[in-house]
Amino acid sequence: EIVMTQSPATLSVSPGESATLSCRASQSVTINLAWYQQKPGQAPRLLIYGAATRATGIPARFSGSGSGTEFTLTISSLQSEDFAVYYCQQYKEWPLLSFGPGTKVDIK
Amino acid sequence: QVQLVESGGGVVQPGRSLRLSCAASGFTFSRYAMYWVRQAPGKGLEWVAVIPYDGSNEYYGDSVKGRFTISRDNSNNTLYLQMHSLRGEDTAVYYCARSHLALYFDSWGQGTLVTVSS
Numbered sequence A: 001e002i003v004m005t006q007s008p009a010t011l012s013v014s015p016g017e018s019a020t021l022s023c024r025a026s027q028s029v030t031i032n033l034a035w036y037q038q039k040p041g042q043a044p045r046l047l048i049y050g051a052a053t054r055a056t057g058i059p060a061r062f063s064g065s066g067s068g069t070e071f072t073l074t075i076s077s078l079q080s081e082d083f084a085v086y087y088c089q090q091y092k093e094w095p096l097l098s099f100g101p102g103t104k105v106d107i108k
Numbered sequence B: 001q002v003q004l005v006e007s008g009g010g011v012v013q014p015g016r017s018l019r020l021s022c023a024a025s026g027f028t029f030s031r032y033a034m035y036w037v038r039q040a041p042g043k044g045l046e047w048v049a050v051i052p053y054d055g056s057n058e059y060y061g062d063s064v065k066g067r068f069t070i071s072r073d074n075s076n077n078t079l080y081l082q083m084h085s086l087r088g089e090d091t092a093v094y095y096c097a098r099s100h101l102a103l104y105f106d107s108w109g110q111g112t113l114v115t116v117s118s
Helices: none
Strands: A002-006 A010-013 A020-027 A033-038 A045-049 A060-068 A070-075 A084-090 A105-106 B003-007 B010-012 B017-025 B033-040 B045-051 B068-073 B078-083 B092-100 B106-108 B113-117
Touching: A002 A084, A002 B010, A010 A020, A020 A033, A020 A105, A020 B113, A033 A060, A033 B106, A045 A060, A045 B106, A070 A084, A084 B033, B003 B068, B003 B092, B017 B033, B017 B092, B017 B113, B033 B068, B033 B078, B033 B106, B045 B092
Parallel strands: A010 A105, B010 B113
Antiparallel strands: A002 A020, A020 A070, A033 A045, A033 A084, A060 A070, A084 A105, B003 B017, B017 B078, B033 B045, B033 B092, B068 B078, B092 B106, B092 B113
16 A cells, blocks of 8 residues: 655745645655645645646646655645645555645645 | 535444435536545545446445445436445545546545444
C-alpha cells in the first residue's frame, strides 16, 4: 500500500501571499497524483491531475509540480476563497487509491 | 452539468444495515467508473468501493471488505452502496464520486451522513 503524507498540517498565510504545500508518497507514483480542495461542509473539488495538469475551470494561480515521490501544490496570490483543506491522492496503485491526511490553509 | 445526489443516510444502530443511493445526471453514467468515498467527522478522505462502468467487477477498501457491496443500475443512472454489520467507525459522510478512467475523481456529490450509534 502506498502511504501519502502531507506537510505542513496547517499553513497560515496572508491574503495575496503564496502558499506551497507538499505531498510525499512512500514509493514512486510517477505522475499519478491528484490534488483536491475541500471547504467546510462541501465536497472535495478536483484541482490538479497528472501532478501538474489543472482541471477544468481551475484558476491559473493553482499549479502542481513533482514526480516520483515528491510533489508540490503552489497557490500564488491567495484569495479569500482559497482558504480550505487540500488533499493529495495517488492513483498509481489502482484500485488501492490513497489520500494524504490534508493540509489546512488558514488566514494569518 | 454533472450532478450526483446521494441519499439514504441516517442514524443506524451497530450491527444493522443501510443502503445508500446516488442519482447521477448530466453525463453518460454508463461510461464511467464510480466510487464511494467516505470522510469521518473531522478526518480525511478514504475510498470505500469502486465499480467499473459496466459493473463487471468491484473492489473494496480493507475496512469494509465483506460487509459492503457496491452496485449500479445503468438503466436508471444510479449507484448503490449496501452496508451490513455497521460499526461505529463507519460513521462518516459518504460521497459518491465519478472517476476519470477509474483513477481520480472529477465530480463529487454533496454527501450523505451515516451515523452508527446505539
